[in-house]
Structure formats: structure tokens, C-alpha cells
Amino acid sequence: xxxxxKWLRAYLPxxxxxxxxLAEDLTLRGIAVEGVYDLGDGSGSLYEMDITTNRVxxxxxxxxxxxxTAIYGLTLPPLDxxxxxxxxxxxxxxxxxxxxxxxxRFTARVLRGVTIGPSRDWFAGAEVATYFGLLEQKQIxxxxxxxxxxxxxxxxxxxxFDLDKIEGGIIVRRARKGERVKTLDGVERVLDxxxxxxxxxxxxxxxxxxxxxxxxxxxxETKNVLVEAAWFDPVAVRRTARRHGLHTDASHxxxxxxxxxxxxxxSALVSSILLAxxxxxxxxxxxxxVPAIEARTANRxxxxxxxxxxxxxxxxxxxxxxxxxxxxxxxxxxxxxxxAExAKKAExAKKAExAExAKGNEVWLVxxxxxxxxxxxxxxLIEEVARVYGYNRFANTLPAFGEGVRALLWAxxxxxxxxxxxxxxxxxAIGSTFCSAAEAALMAPQPGLAVPLGNPLSEEAGVLRPSLxxxxxxxxxxxxxxxxxxxxxxxxxxxxxxxxEKVDExxxxxxxxxxxxxxxxxxxxxxxxxxxxVKGAVEQVVGRFQSRTVLFDRFLAEAGLTPExxxxxxxxxxxxxxxTAGWFGQLxxxxxxxxxxxxxxxxxxxxxxxxxxxxxxxPIAREISRFQPVRRDFSLVLDESIAWEKIDQAVAGLxxxxxxxxxxxxxxxxxxxxxxxxxLLLGATFQAADRTLREEELQEFQARxxxxxxxxxxxxxx
Amino acid sequence: xxxxxxxxxDYYNFESMNFPPGHPARDTQDTLVVAGQERRPQxxxxxxxxxxxxxxxxxxxxxxxxxxxVIPGKVHRNDAADATHSPIFHQVEGLCVDTxxxxxDLKGTLDHAMKALFGSAVKTRFFPSFFPFTxxxxxxxxxxxxxxxxxxxxxxxxxxxELLGCGMVDPAVFAFAAEKQPTYDPKKISGFAxxxxxxxxxxxxxxxxxxxxxxxxxxxxxGQFV
Numbered sequence: 004x005x006x007x008x009k010w011l012r013a014y015l016p017x018x019x020x021x022x023x024x025l026a027e028d029l030t031l032r033g034i035a036v037e038g039v040y041d042l043g044d045g046s047g048s049l050y051e052m053d054i055t056t057n058r059v060x061x062x063x064x065x066x067x068x069x070x071x072t073a074i075y076g077l078t079l080p081p082l083d084x085x086x087x088x089x090x091x092x093x094x095x096x097x098x099x100x101x102x103x104x105x106x107x108r109f110t111a112r113v114l115r116g117v118t119i120g121p122s123r124d125w126f127a128g129a130e131v132a133t134y135f136g137l138l139e140q141k142q143i144x145x146x147x148x149x150x151x152x153x154x155x156x157x158x159x160x161x162x163x164f165d166l167d168k169i170e171g172g173i174i175v176r177r178a179r180k181g182e183r184v185k186t187l188d189g190v191e192r193v194l195d196x197x198x199x200x201x202x203x204x205x206x207x208x209x210x211x212x213x214x215x216x217x218x219x220x221x222x223x224e225t226k227n228v229l230v231e232a233a234w235f236d237p238v239a240v241r242r243t244a245r246r247h248g249l250h251t252d253a254s255h256x257x258x259x260x261x262x263x264x265x266x267x268x269x270s271a272l273v274s275s276i277l278l279a280x281x282x283x284x285x286x287x288x289x290x291x292x293v294p295a296i297e298a299r300t301a302n303r304x305x306x307x308x309x310x311x312x313x314x315x316x317x318x319x320x321x322x323x324x325x326x327x328x329x330x331x332x333x334x335x336x337x338x339x340x341x342x343a344e345x346a347k348k349a350e351x352a353k354k355a356e357x358a359e360x361a362k363g364n365e366v367w368l369v370x371x372x373x374x375x376x377x378x379x380x381x382x383x384l385i386e387e388v389a390r391v392y393g394y395n396r397f398a399n400t401l402p403a404f405g406e407g408v409r410a411l412l413w414a415x416x417x418x419x420x421x422x423x424x425x426x427x428x429x430x431x432a433i434g435s436t437f438c439s440a441a442e443a444a445l446m447a448p449q450p451g452l453a454v455p456l457g458n459p460l461s462e463e464a465g466v467l468r469p470s471l472x473x474x475x476x477x478x479x480x481x482x483x484x485x486x487x488x489x490x491x492x493x494x495x496x497x498x499x500x501x502x503x504e505k506v507d508e509x510x511x512x513x514x515x516x517x518x519x520x521x522x523x524x525x526x527x528x529x530x531x532x533x534x535x536x537v538k539g540a541v542e543q544v545v546g547r548f549q550s551r552t553v554l555f556d557r558f559l560a561e562a563g564l565t566p567e568x569x570x571x572x573x574x575x576x577x578x579x580x581x582x583t584a585g586w587f588g589q590l591x592x593x594x595x596x597x598x599x600x601x602x603x604x605x606x607x608x609x610x611x612x613x614x615x616x617x618x619x620x621x622p623i624a625r626e627i628s629r630f631q632p633v634r635r636d637f638s639l640v641l642d643e644s645i646a647w648e649k650i651d652q653a654v655a656g657l658x659x660x661x662x663x664x665x666x667x668x669x670x671x672x673x674x675x676x677x678x679x680x681x682x683l684l685l686g687a688t689f690q691a692a693d694r695t696l697r698e699e700e701l702q703e704f705q706a707r708x709x710x711x712x713x714x715x716x717x718x719x720x721x
Numbered sequence: 722x723x724x725x726x727x728x729x730x731d732y733y734n735f736e737s738m739n740f741p742p743g744h745p746a747r748d749t750q751d752t753l754v755v756a757g758q759e760r761r762p763q764x765x766x767x768x769x770x771x772x773x774x775x776x777x778x779x780x781x782x783x784x785x786x787x788x789x790x791v792i793p794g795k796v797h798r799n800d801a802a803d804a805t806h807s808p809i810f811h812q813v814e815g816l817c818v819d820t821x822x823x824x825x826d827l828k829g830t831l832d833h834a835m836k837a838l839f840g841s842a843v844k845t846r847f848f849p850s851f852f853p854f855t856x857x858x859x860x861x862x863x864x865x866x867x868x869x870x871x872x873x874x875x876x877x878x879x880x881x882x883e884l885l886g887c888g889m890v891d892p893a894v895f896a897f898a899a900e901k902q903p904t905y906d907p908k909k910i911s912g913f914a915x916x917x918x919x920x921x922x923x924x925x926x927x928x929x930x931x932x933x934x935x936x937x938x939x940x941x942x943x944g945q946f947v
Contacts, residue, residue, distance in 0.1 A: 033849025055851035056745055238743055258745050316889055316911055317857075318823025382892055386849075386857035389824060394847040394859055399829035402822050404789070411722045430947075432938035436727070436769070436797060436809055454728075455756040456769075458799060460808050467728070467755075478938025487940050494938075497727055497795070503757040506728040506767060 004054065006036075006067050007137050008047035010156070013128070014068040019075055022048040033390050034061055034070045042137055049137065059259040060374040063158030073337035073391050082157060084128070084271040087278065092286035096229070097172025100291050105199045105239035106175040106211065107296030110266045111289040112230040112274050113166060117282035119225050122148040125279040129272070146221040146228065149276035159232060159262065159269035160253035162201075163277075164208065166227035168219040171204025173229075175211060182207050185217035186249075195246055199239045201231070212240040212257040213249050228282075230273050232266035234300065260376035263300040266290075300376060305368040308335075308384045316385050319398040326392060328365045334391040335384065339372030413510070413615045417495060419547045420512060420611070427540045429491040429514060434474025436497075437464035442473040445594070446568050448610070452500040467499035467506065471513030472568060472608050476590070479515045479606070480598050488602070489518030491532070495611075510615065514540065514587070515606035534573060537587055537605045541577060544609065548617040550579045554648045568594055577609065580617070585609035625692075632690035635705055636668065637712070638720040639683045640676060645716050650685065653711040659704055661696060664688040682720060685712070723790040723816075725776035727797070728755065732764035733775035737897040738854040746853045751799040753808070769797035773814040774854060777890075777914060780816065781898035786910050787819035793919070807932045811919035816890070818905070818912030824857060824889055827913035831861055831887060838922075839866050846881065855888025855914055866925070875925075882925065887915030 008022045018025065026036035026048075038051035052062070060066045065082065072079045096113050100106045122142045124130040131148050135141075140155070142148055150161045178194035184207040185191045192210075194200065199211040209216035212235035221228065235257045244254040270288065278284070313326055320326060371378040378384060389397070421431060438446075439462065443453035447469035459465045468474060471494050482490045493514040501507040516537055522529040538555065545553050556578060558564040560571035566586050574588030587607020595604060639650070647667050654665050669684040676682060689696055689704055709719060725733075731742075740746050742763050755767035776792040792814040800806045817830070832845045844864040852858045862883050865876035872878040892907035899905040920932050927946075929935075934942045 031846075031848050033851075035848070055849075056749070057851040237745075241743060241745065315821070316824060318825030320825070380892065382856050382889075389857045390849040394824075394828075394849065394857075397825045397828055397847075399832045400823065400825040401829045401833065402789075402817055402819065402826040405787075406789075409722075411724060414722060430938075430940060430943035432943060433809075433936050434938060435936065436795070457754040457756040457758060460753070460799065475938075481937060482940050485939065485941075490940055492938050492940070492943075499728065503755050503767065504761075506726075506755065508726050508728065 004052045004062050005138055006050040006052055006064060007042075007134060008050065009042075009137065010064045010134055011068050011071065012047065013130075014065060014079065015071055015077055017077055018071060022050075025071065026050060028074050029067065029070060031393060031395065032070060032074060033058070034067060046137055056259060057377045059256055060158065060262065060377075062256075063155060065157040066374070069339065073334060076333070076337065082128075082268050082272070084268070084275045086271055086275055086284060089284035089286055095286050096289050098289045098291045099172065099174045100293055101174055101176035102199055102239070103293045103295070105177075105236040106233060107236065107293045107300060108234040108263055108266050109173065109175055109291045110232045110270050111173060111291075112270050113285040114228040114230060114274055114277055114282050115166075115285050116226060117146075117228050117277050118280045119144050119146055119221060119223050120280060121145070122276075125276050129276050129279070131276065144221065144223070145277060145280050146225070149273040152276060153232075153269045153272045154252055156272070157265060157269060158256060159265040160212065160256050161269050161273050162209070162215050162231040162253075163221055163273065164215070164219045164229040164231065165221055165225045166229045167225075169203045169208065169229060170206070173208075173231075174202045174204065175233075176200065176202055178207060184209060186210060186214045186247075187217055187220060188214065188249075189217060192247055198243045198246065199235065200243075210243055210247065210249070211235050213244045213247070213254045214251055228277060230270050230277075232270040232273070234261050234263045234266060234296070236296070260300075262374035263297060264373040301373040303371055303379075305370045306379070306381055306384060308367045308369050308381050310365040312381060313385050313388055316382070317389050317397065319400050320392075321396055321398050326388065330392055331365075331367070331388050334388050335367075335369060338387060338391070339375065340369050416548075416615050416619055417510070417611075419619055420544055420614075421495060423543050423547055424493045424512075424514065424540060427543055428520075429493045429516075429540065432475075432478050432492045432494050434468075434471065434478055434494050434496065434513075435464060436468060438466060438468045438473035439463045440466050443469050446470040446472045446566070447500070448566075448608075449500055452502070454499055454501055454503060454506050468496075469498055469500050470608055471496055471498060471511050472606060475513040475515045475606055475608075476594075476598070476604070479517055479604055480600060483517065483600060483602065489521070491516045510611040512544070512585075512609040512611050513606065514608075515604060517602050517604045532605060534589065534605060537607065538575065541585070541587055541607065541609070545577065545579055545584065545614065547620055548579070548614055549620045550617055552578075552580055552652065554578045554652075556646075556648075567591065577607075579614065582613050583610070584613050628690050628692045630691055630693070630695045632663070632688050633696055633701060634686060634688050635701065637685040637687065637705075637708060639685055639712060639717040640680055640720050641683055641717045643679045643681060647683070649715045650683065650712055650717060653715045654685075654687070654708060657707055657711050659689075659707065661689045661691045661700070662687060662704060662708075663690045683717070723776045723780045723792045724794060725770070725773070725779050725792070727770055727795055728767055729770040729775050730764060731766040731768060733778050734768060734770050734772070736764055737778045737894065738772075738774050739891050739893045739897075740853045744853070753797050753799045770794075771798055772796055773812040773916065774914070776814065777816045777854075778894070778898060781818065781895075781905055782901040785902050785904040786912075787817075788912070789817045789819075791815050802933060804931050804933075805921075805924075807920070807936060809936055810932065812916050813919055814914065814916040816912065816914045818890065818910055820910055822889075822911045822913060824913070827859075827887055827889065827915070830913070831885070831915055835861075835863050835884070839863060839926075842869065844870065847887075850886060850888075852886055852888055854891050854894050856891045858886070858888035861885045861887060861915075884922065885915055885917035887913065889913050 026039045030036050035053045036050045037053045040049040054062050098111050122131040122145050124132050146163045153161050178198040178200045180196050182194045200207045201209045201211050208219050237258050240257040443466045453466040453469045455466045497508050498511045516532045519529045555575040557575050565574045570589040577585040585608050590604040665687040668686040672681045750771040753769040758766040773792045773794040835845050846862050847859040850858045850860040862881040864870040867875045870880040872880045876882050890912040895905045895907040
């Protein structure tokens, strides 16, 4: 919205500041001036405004001027347009409000013998040509420009009809099914029975508070005019406007609440501009009112305001005196609440024993101006006091604080997962929350539970992601398509499953890697990332949690247990304490081909809701033994189907306190072994905390190890 | 710290935050909705939360005052993507409710927080704004972290950068909370809330020109923040 300072100063000739200062003062009081443009000699400035939606009353010149009066303690002269005496008429123009829930007031004024023509500066207070020129507002004709002038000047939407096109009189009513009207934009509209319309006795004329009709519009031939200024209900206008996909200046204002009392003044302004070019008024202003709506707009019940409450909410000011009764009265009066009325109401309040007499306990009954429908409650008035007093005149204090900080239960776990992967050389990324239905079907851990959106951003983002894999794959592909060939990423995010009635959200981790690992000094050349690099990262992550067992298993492709997005032979399931905690491996070649990815992509997902059930691993220090450790190696022969995990678990299952460490030291295959066998060198270290181990003890331990690994299918190599 | 679901009900995202059904204030937050909600009662309809504020209500419903929480989280809007708009972004929200919490406490807390974030030389200033769930509402500017307030290209020569929105919790919001926790009586307690866009702050602090960079997973971008 644009505001001319020249126009403001016409309302307030005594403004004590220059345009730049005025802009700053308004901005600090919530009437934000975003830009100030000098219009040159004598023309003042143009303000580009950004006014919040609750302040429609200030989205016009008179409204901004009113704010300025509150800041500088000025008085705003009332708008008053003297109209010539009307010629009497036997039968006043007929106006009937049928939709009494939606139209609170409808004023109609009949002007006859007018001349439609170009606009000029008609009289003081109606400098249409000058102001429109500075605003670069298109001038159309005196009739249209008059309504625009009332809109820009005082924020009241009005409408002018060609009176001779109106049959009988005006009826404000809901549309009937199947009725049609052609609006001013030339669109033929089929009306809905909920639409609020202006009709005559024969037909609809326009959409009330939204847009006038084509057939009754002003033309150069128009001689007789009906000026409409009305008050329409916000919800009714909003519904009508939305249904027809229209957003007009008028609907914008009515949707946010217009000034019930402005209709008469706006009608006078529009009429006087038209009459300046000839013509006369026929009959008195027809003013149809709905008392119930008048009672909840122009004549609302006063609001009780306590000074103690103002202070309780706003707190400490920099100025030692703080907010006084005089501050409150000054601000509210300037904003249109009216000092005389306040004083009177305060007297009444005293008699009703509402007001406590002690200083600082003042209580007011505040009546709200008709243009401020946003002032409904005590807190609304407190805001006005704070706003005009100046937010930056309040001190910076801190609330008392009595408790310690409580972090989220899983915050430490999440942070540990993040740290581990960052340390492993992965970058953290954030992928889309959405994916396509096809991706969801392919990648969801539980198929068929993807939740669709009603108004998706695109088809590719049609459902809530049931897995982070789709987003990870998209980010990896994005890098490769930009010729970034070495990628290691992870994402910590939410995955969704369920129905459109109930959506389940769980935390998950995805990771992906492709390309080469960078060289590490002279001894370790760069090499391609492989399956075991990713497995190592997963082991590190899972290893942060306190679990009894971690194992990786795989299934024969024919079993159909491996997720379809993973390579049937290069995939592993992560099992922690018997729970499936995730999957990883190489991307299925078919999926890779569909995405034109030539490089093998390694990726996977961990179900963090399951991992987060486990506490983080907490190291407990143990005494370092002073006694000699003893190492024993076991040369084992195993069937290829027996993985290290089985051996590891068998050894762990012995629970020998003196067996302090064991690991696979070597794996090899040679011709001396049977078909489908391999050899494993298991190294074990024994050490007691309180003694040197004796040979017979060691032999017993060794025998137990051999027995345990034998049970899972290992034999000692002879 | 507080968190809440990314898929919210209309009640928590809008109604209990004092955005009544059919109110123009809802227009300011274009919403992505879950399919098939038309036949459900308005308050139960599921949508992608447009702000982290619903967690305020969930927290108040689950415990009596005092409350002092910080709420980080991902939010979604049905916005066309451009250099500064993304349908996905993050907010950090704060809520403080107790007896005798004042507007000057809000000012002091945010002044302290901005100094902690941007250095002790940073100044703050507050000016009136409008949010349905706070009253009085304020926008907060900090003195330009690039030029120290002298005026430069980054602050459009104003010396100030707008950073966050805040205000005193609207009594209407307490009234919704009081449906489950009657101790949220706006005559006895008061509170403040604030919220800011995480990407916006990061973009400013690290000179990032495209918000989309946060969601592309581009190694060349991410590698700069190691």
C-alpha cells in the first residue's frame, strides 16, 4: 500500500516532523513504512507501507493520519463533506436487507443529472488528479475515481450503480440457486445459494462487498447514479470471494472488518466529487441498518481496563515513572476512545464500585471506536498502550529462573549418532519430507502404509516419506549429475507411516556413499568405497548403544526378505539384540539403471526408534591388571556358511572373566582346505585381575573355547 | 527442550493458536494437507505443521506452569520455492509461562539470546507486529552484524536486520490450554513466546544466497561447513 505525505499533511497541517522522522515514528509504532521515496519539489514523499492484517483501519491515508495524532498528541479533524440540499422526493429509494446476518448497514444515495467525465482536483480534500498522479493510480472517470478516492483516502469501499439499470430497488440477499451475474471483470458467474449479493427487484446486480455487476456499471452515457456505502459481514464476504476466486480491495477490507460508521461519510465524499461536475441529490440518504450488527460493531459493550493489569503484563520501563494513568488515557483517547467519554465512564465505574480509589489501581471502562474491530478485550487495549508508548521504552529484564535444564530423552542419543557419522567422514544433509508413491511402494519398511497428501507440491512429492532412502538416493543422484563423484552423506529425519486418519512418526537415519575415499598420506592411496566401509560406519553407530548382540545377516535372494531397493546379493540386515534395526548394501542394479546411475551406490537406513530404546554405551573403568596376559591362538576351519559372528557369539557365551579379548586375526583360503571351507585364526587373550594364570587353568579355558566353537561347526586345523 | 509431530491437527496448528476457522490470518500460512480430510471435523484434520507453535499447546496441555521450553523443528508450507522460500524449513520457538512474566522479560530474554548468538555488541530493537497467538506482538531487529549498524548492502543501509517474531502469549491461547490444565488462568499467569527461522539466520550468518542449498545434499556446499 502507498501513502502520500502530502495527503497526510492535508489532514494534519501541524505535523511537527519531517517525512523521514514521521516514517520512523510510525514504523516503531507498528505502522511500518518499508520505503520512503522523495517525490520532488512540494510533492512530499511516497511511503511504501507494510501494515499487518489486523490493522485494516490504518490501510488508508486517514487511518495513518490518526496514528500520527496519537504519536504527536495532535487532534484529527473529522471528515466532513458538505452536500447540497437534496430535492425532495415523494417515495424514497427502496432498500431492503434480507440477509440480516451478513449485511449490517446499507446506505443508498440517489444522484441525478450527473456528468460522467475525466477527474480533476475537485475541491479541497478531493484533489483526485494530483494525488492519483503522485500515486500513479490510473484515472478512469469521475465516478470510478470517486470510489477509489474514498477507498485510498479513508479505507471505505463504496460502489456506484447506473440508477437507470436498477429495477424497483435494492435487496441485499443470498443468491438463489442457478442465478447468474456478470461481474465488472467481464466474467459470467453462476451464483451459489450461500453467495451474498446485491440485487434489484428483478435480478442480481453484483457480489456484495466483492465486485459490482457489468450490467449496472457506470458508462459515459450514465445520467443518474446510486451511491452505495455499506457494511458487510467478514465471513460472508470471505466465503463469497473465495468461492469465486476473487480478492478485491473491497473484499480485503470487509473480510477484516470495515467501519460501520464510515458508510455515511464515504457516501458523502463520493457524492460530492460526482456533484462537483453537475447534478443534484434526490431525497435523503436511505440508511438501512441491522441493530444486532450495529450493536456488535459501532456500539460494543465497553471493555474494563485496569492499570494494574497493564503493569502486570508489560513490566518495567526504562523511565522510572513507568506507565501512568495519564499515559493510558492519553494513548487511548488519541486512538479514538474519547477522553470525555472515558471520564464519564470512569465516574460511572466508581459509582458501581468497580474502580478502586488508591493510585495505581485505576479502572476504566473503555468504549472502542467503530473502526477498530480488533479492540475487543483488555489485552487489546494493553497492546495499544505499549505500542504507542513505544516498545523500546521498556527495560530489558530477565525472568526468574528456578529449575535446571532438562534435555529431551533421546537428544544425547541423536547427538551421538550425528557425531559418529561426522567423524566417519559423512556430511549431514536434509532431504525432502516427501517422495513419490512409487518410491514409497519400493522403499517403505512396511509396504502399503504410505500417507498421501491432499495438495502435494508435485507428483514426485505426493506422499509422506515412509523411508529416508528415497531422499538419500535423490541427493546422491543430484551430486553425481552435477559431476560430484565422491559422496558420503547421512540424514537424521522423521519417517511417516499409517493412514490418512492417523499418522505415525518415527526417527530414522539414512546414509549413502559412492565414489572413492580420499588418500590418507603416502601409504594409503585413494580407493573405491566398498561395502565394508559402509558396514564399518554402521558398526560404529550401533556400537554407541549398549546392546547385548549386534549381528549382520543376509538372506538368499530367493527368500524375498531383502528389501527390493537393495542388491539381492550385496545387502545386509542389521540385527541388534534380536531386533531388525535397519538394512544397508548396494543399490539394486535395476533401480540404479532407472536413475541412470552407473557407479555402485552404497546406502542404507537404520530405524532409530529401535536403537533409541537402548541406552548409550557408558564405559565403566576396570582396574588394569598387574599380572601377565597370555595369548593363545586357535587355527580353525569353517564352512563358508559360518560367519565370524557365530564364532564371536560362541566365545562371548562362555563368559570366562579371564578371557579379556578375542578377535579374528587372519582369514585365509587355500587348496589344502576342503571345498567351501575357510580357515580362521582366532586370537584370544587371557588375563586375571588378581593372579598369574597357571598353565592348567589356561588349558581348561582353551578346551572350553574349542568346545564352544566346535558346537557352531568349527574344527581345529590339524 | 520440546518437540512435536510434523503432521499436526488443525486444532493444534491453527485453532488453539487462535487462528479461528475461516479467519484471514490463515491465509498467511499456506498449508500442505494430508489427503482425505474433507469429511472429518475441522479440528481433527491432519496437515503438515506450518510452524513449531503447536508444541507450545502440547507442552502446556501436558504440564502445569511454570513452562520454559525451546522448540526446534521442521515445518512445511505450500510455498513456491525461490531463493528465500522453501516448502521445507526449520524454526526455533521459545515459550516461557509463569506468574509475573512481563513484556520487559521478553525483551531482556531476547536481547540476551541475540547477544549470545551474534556477539555482545549486538543491539536489539522491538516494534509492533501481529501474530494471532501473541498480544502484544513484536518483530525484533538486531543491529547489523556486518556493519555494526552504520548501514551496508546487507542491511539495505538501515543498520538493522529483522530477525524474529515474538510477543506475550494471547489470553485466548491460555484459554485453550486451560481446557486440559485449568492452572493456565490468564488472570494469574502470563507468558511470552518467540520464534525464528533457522535457515534465515544461517543464510545471513554464513552468506548463503539460496535457501534450497540446505535441502540439496550438495557435497560442495556441505563441505564448506566442516
